[in-house]
Amino acid sequence: MSPDRDRFPLIMKWTYSIKHKITTASLLFGVILVVLLINSNQRKQIEDLKSAFETIYRDRLVAESYILDFSEKLHDMYDVINDPHLPYVKKQEIANRILGEIDTLNHLYEATRLTEEEARYFGHFTGLTHEMDIRLQAGDLASEAPIIRSALLxxxxxxxxxxxxxxKLKSETDKIFSMGSILLQFEMVVLIVIGLLIQALFFASKTSKGFRIPKNPNLN
Structure with missing residues (x-):
């Protein structure tokens, strides 16, 4: 038998082994790539959630607390100017203090992120509080009540x-959580499929070790 014919099975086994190693390496690279992509997306989702929660706290919960403070102070002012037992000068003094506190709240509320509709209502509200101050300085407490009612609206x-x-923000966070769940399931499916392919390749590689090309006894 010629030397070339003896080397042929070895060459085939070597080629088969290299092919499997390249395929396995490609699949492992695919696993790494999928994990990196999923992790990158998860980091983005975490940042989006952080931003959403900060917005809920800073621009919604804090803003709502300011609105409650506004309402409380306006009701106090309404009670003061309609109190028959308080002297006129005392009413002016208390109303002036309350309007000063409302002005401070105006600046705090304005610092939150306002929607277009919110800015329109708030602009009207600050205009009313300014009108209250003008009438207070003019000594016209009698006309303050209807302005206060309008401000409360x-x-x-x-x-x-x-x-x-x-x-809306809650809906956004729900979408983020839902997308994260879908991506996690996708990652698991991809990893399982790639794992099965790698296992199949290893099994095929072990099987190929027992592969022998039968020798023809007549070929010498």
Missing amino acids: DLNSLSEIQLVEAD
Whole structure:
């Protein structure tokens, strides 16, 4: 038998082994790539969730607390100017202090992120509080009551906006959680499939070790 014919089975086994190693390496690279992509997406989802929760706290919960403070102070002012037992000068003094506190709250509320609709209502509200101050300085307490009622209506609208925006943010976080769950399931399926392929390749590689090309006894 010629030397070339003896080397032929070895060459085939070597080629088969190299092919399997390349395929296995490619599959392992695919595993690494999938894991990296999923992890990158998960980091982005974490950042999105962090941003959403910060927005809910800073621009919705804090804003709602300001609205409650506004409402409380306006009700206090309404009670003061309609209190028959308080002297006129005392009413002016207390009303002036309350309007000063409301002005401070105006600046705090304005620092939150306002939607277009929210900015419109808040602009109308601050205009009303400015009008209250003008009438207070003019000594016209009698006309303050209807302005206070109008301002309270603006606060009610602003409070409803907080609920609507908070619900939108909740929907966004629900979508993020849902997408994260889908990606996790996809990752598991891909890893299982690739794992099965690698196992099949190893099994095929072990089987190929027993492969022998039968020798023809007549070939010498």
